[in-house]
Amino acid sequence: GAVVSQHPSRVICKSGTSVKIECRSLDFQATTMFWYRQFPKQSLMLMATSNEGSKATYEQGVEKDKFLINHASLTLSTLTVTSAHPEDSSFYICSAIGTDNTIQPQHFGDGTRLSIL
Amino acid sequence: DAKTTQPNSMESNEEEPVHLPCNHSTISGTDYIHWYRQLPSQGPEYVIHGLTSNVNNRMASLAIAEDRKSSTLILHRATLRDAAVYYCILGSGNTGKLIFGQGTTLQVKP
Numbered sequence: 432g433a434v435v436s437q438h439p440s441r442v443i444c445k446s447g448t449s450v451k452i453e454c455r456s457l458d459f460q461a462t463t464m465f466w467y468r469q470f471p472k473q474s475l476m477l478m479a480t481s482n483e484g485s486k487a488t489y490e491q492g493v494e495k496d497k498f499l500i501n502h503a504s505l506t507l508s509t510l511t512v513t514s515a516h517p518e519d520s521s522f523y524i525c526s527a528i529g530t531d532n533t534i535q536p537q538h539f540g541d542g543t544r545l546s547i548l
Numbered sequence: 549d550a551k552t553t554q555p556n557s558m559e560s561n562e563e564e565p566v567h568l569p570c571n572h573s574t575i576s577g578t579d580y581i582h583w584y585r586q587l588p589s590q591g592p593e594y595v596i597h598g599l600t601s602n603v604n605n606r607m608a609s610l611a612i613a614e615d616r617k618s619s620t621l622i623l624h625r626a627t628l629r630d631a632a633v634y635y636c637i638l639g640s641g642n643t644g645k646l647i648f649g650q651g652t653t654l655q656v657k658p
Binding site for chain 2: 463467474475476477480524526528537538541542544
């Protein structure tokens with residue numbers, strides 16, 4: 432089946448550091464990728480929708496200058512948490528869909544656990 | 549986005565069927581019903597989706613009420629590996645976005 436890979440799986444860094452998370456579709460071309468954040472014991476919260484070659488669409492309340500999203504190719508999207516602080520510590524998850532048919536299932540990565548000290 | 553309502557938690561015995569309910573009374577005509585599940589410290593996994601007719605796949609069955617205001621995910625024979633949070637989500641075909649609710653935490657007892 433379709434595979435989405437996230438890297439790194441875990442990051443621990445100091446406050447003020449910028450952190451980049453990669454999301455790759457390994458065996459299909461992803462026209463659309465999604466980024467989610469999940470705090471402990473809570474559900475996933477959609478942060479943004481990323482379409483290849485265009486600017487990401489952010490959900491209400493998500494700071495686009497804080498969470499930079501780039502989707503430069505059909506197999507790679509990146510999320511950069513800029514000047515991260517302890518409150519940005521969370522589980523970040525990406526997903527991808529393969530064609531313009533948005534009804535098909537989303538394929539999720541295994542997430543990146545970000546811890547800011 | 550139309551919302552769904554699910555019980556917070558359910559319990560099941562291993563090797564017995566499990567029926568996970570979902571209410572979506574404000575569903576629109578173009579909304580698909582999606583089910584995903586999430587194991588601890590992993591990303592969600594697709595389970596099944598449907599529009600109007602009941603659906604079956606190797607993982608589960610989806611029974612959709614005739615008025616589409618509710619649906620039930622059926623795991624025919626629960627295993628310990630089925631213990632997870634199950635999310636029922638209404639998806640719009642326009643954007644592909646999925647808005648996750650709180651889901652149902654399924655515990656499977658041996």
